[in-house]
Amino acid sequence: MTSARRTTPKLAMLGGPRTVPRDVPVPRWPVVTEGDRQAVQRVLDSGRFTSASSGEREITGLEHAWARRTGTRHCAAVSNGTTALSLALAACGVAAGDEVVVPALSFVATALAPLHLGAIPVFVDIDPATFNLDPAGLEAAVTSRTRAVVPVHLHGLPADMDEIRAVADRHDLVVVEDAAQAHGVRYQGRPVGSLGHAGAFSLNVSKNLPTCGEGGLVTTDDASVHDRVTTMRQFGERIPDRGERAYVSETLGWNAKISAVQAAFTRSQLARFDDDQRRRERNVQRFLRRLTPLAGLAVPVGRPDRGHGWHILRFRVDPAPFGALTRSAAALRAVICRALKAEGVPVSRYQVVPLPCQPIFTRGSAAAGWRSAPCRVTDIATAAAVVEDSFTIQRAHLNPAAGPVLDRYADAFEKVWDERDVISRMAEARATAGADTTTRQDRS
Numbered sequence: 051m052t053s054a055r056r057t058t059p060k061l062a063m064l065g066g067p068r069t070v071p072r073d074v075p076v077p078r079w080p081v082v083t084e085g086d087r088q089a090v091q092r093v094l095d096s097g098r099f100t101s102a103s104s105g106e107r108e109i110t111g112l113e114h115a116w117a118r119r120t121g122t123r124h125c126a127a128v129s130n131g132t133t134a135l136s137l138a139l140a141a142c143g144v145a146a147g148d149e150v151v152v153p154a155l156s157f158v159a160t161a162l163a164p165l166h167l168g169a170i171p172v173f174v175d176i177d178p179a180t181f182n183l184d185p186a187g188l189e190a191a192v193t194s195r196t197r198a199v200v201p202v203h204l205h206g207l208p209a210d211m212d213e214i215r216a217v218a219d220r221h222d223l224v225v226v227e228d229a230a231q232a233h234g235v236r237y238q239g240r241p242v243g244s245l246g247h248a249g250a251f252s253l254n255v256s257k258n259l260p261t262c263g264e265g266g267l268v269t270t271d272d273a274s275v276h277d278r279v280t281t282m283r284q285f286g287e288r289i290p291d292r293g294e295r296a297y298v299s300e301t302l303g304w305n306a307k308i309s310a311v312q313a314a315f316t317r318s319q320l321a322r323f324d325d326d327q328r329r330r331e332r333n334v335q336r337f338l339r340r341l342t343p344l345a346g347l348a349v350p351v352g353r354p355d356r357g358h359g360w361h362i363l364r365f366r367v368d369p370a371p372f373g374a375l376t377r378s379a380a381a382l383r384a385v386i387c388r389a390l391k392a393e394g395v396p397v398s399r400y401q402v403v404p405l406p407c408q409p410i411f412t413r414g415s416a417a418a419g420w421r422s423a424p425c426r427v428t429d430i431a432t433a434a435a436v437v438e439d440s441f442t443i444q445r446a447h448l449n450p451a452a453g454p455v456l457d458r459y460a461d462a463f464e465k466v467w468d469e470r471d472v473i474s475r476m477a478e479a480r481a482t483a484g485a486d487t488t489t490r491q492d493r494s
């Protein structure tokens with residue numbers, strides 16, 4: 051490869067030219083069309099702004115459409131994905147003192163949701179290739195206090211639901227899917243959100259199915275779960291379809307309603323969701339095909355029996371096949387990220403520690419009066435390794451028109467990989483200087 055190396059321009063972080071020109075903007079997400087604007091305008095003109103407004107149609111329209119799409123009997127729209135998880139768990143009977151198994155790698159909301167109910171998150175390890183909850187870890191973590199499990203379809207890839215369901219059925223656990231990153235994805239032909247007792251989705255502006263702010267959806271086949279969610283999102287009240295509101299609270303409720311503006315915007319996005327997702331799939335597959343041959347880089351994988359929403363792209367680095375002098379994956383990952391950023395690739399980390407290493411679980415919350423939030427941690431060695439040796443691309447690739455930019459990003463990866471000896475020397479220096487504090491230290 052000496053000849054290739056000689057023709058490769060110098061790395062941008064060392065003063066060479068950027069691979070991705072500065073005038074190529076990071077593609078925007080979400081895309082906002084004239085149709086989206088009109089949908090919002092219709093709500094403003096209607097004067098019906100929440101699910102408590104008599105005759106409101108945007109929220110119920112979104113709920114019906116999402117129930118149809120996920121093949122579930124019911125869907126309730128709520129204020130965001132975190133409340134969707136909390137309400138789904140509460141509606142399924144999870145209460146204070148119950149243990150709820152969650153993966154050690156996810157967005158923090160997966161673990162905050164049970165905490166808000168006084169329940170105890172139990173952190174279980176992930177699979178090193180799919181980054182999803184390890185079913186064997188779940189089985190090993192179950193105690194007599196375990197009440198529920200929250201499989202997360204992390205980054206858009208459905209979790210091993212057959213195996214998880216089997217463990218859950220054996221121990222009589224409630225299964226609430228965290229599908230915040232996996233809208234519209236199928237597992238063995240069945241849509242996520244229909245694979246457990248309830249499913250929770252986020253409509254946050256960053257997700258594959260966004261709103262222009264915050265929103266969430268709870269899906270379920272169980273009419274009583276749905277009834278409890280709609281009551282709890284509304285101060286514990288039942289809102290009649292017609293006639294006067296009684297202002298009677300029957301149960302402990304939140305105010306977790308979605309705005310009709312948010313619902314209308316998402317409905318408008320939903321009309322082109324499948325087309326967007328198809329184009330995204332094509333772009334990402336082409337991108338990953340170019341990165342697959344790079345030595346020491348593990349690209350995100352799918353599984354033949356399920357789709358992938360490609361919400362986040364996570365890459366792991368491995369020093370030995372990369373040809374690095376150092377064995378510190380963290381140091382190598384840090385230098386590769388610096389090099390890629392300088393070339394114009396918007397890489398980031400998305401979780402710098404496993405969930406139980408978040409300060410809320412190690413140092414607690416003054417507001418809640420906890421020196422540390424109640425939780426239980428099992429062996430999470432894989433999650434700890436993954437956060438050290440991996441980096442992500444978020445959002446930029448979600449725009450269905452991102453194909454050409456992803457081609458430039460792939461050029462940048464190839465350039466950085468052509469300069470592996472330079473990267474290797476810098477990683478070695480970094481490791482020797484001890485620049486990367488490990489999560490293992492943080493944990494003790």
Ligand SMILES: *Cc1c(COP(=O)(O)O)cnc(C)c1O
Pocket residue numbers: 130131132133156157159160202228230231251252253254264265266
């Ligand atoms: C975004 C997200 C949530 C929380 O959703 P919000 O709408 O932001 O509250 C929960 N779990 C996962 C895995 C997420 O990515």
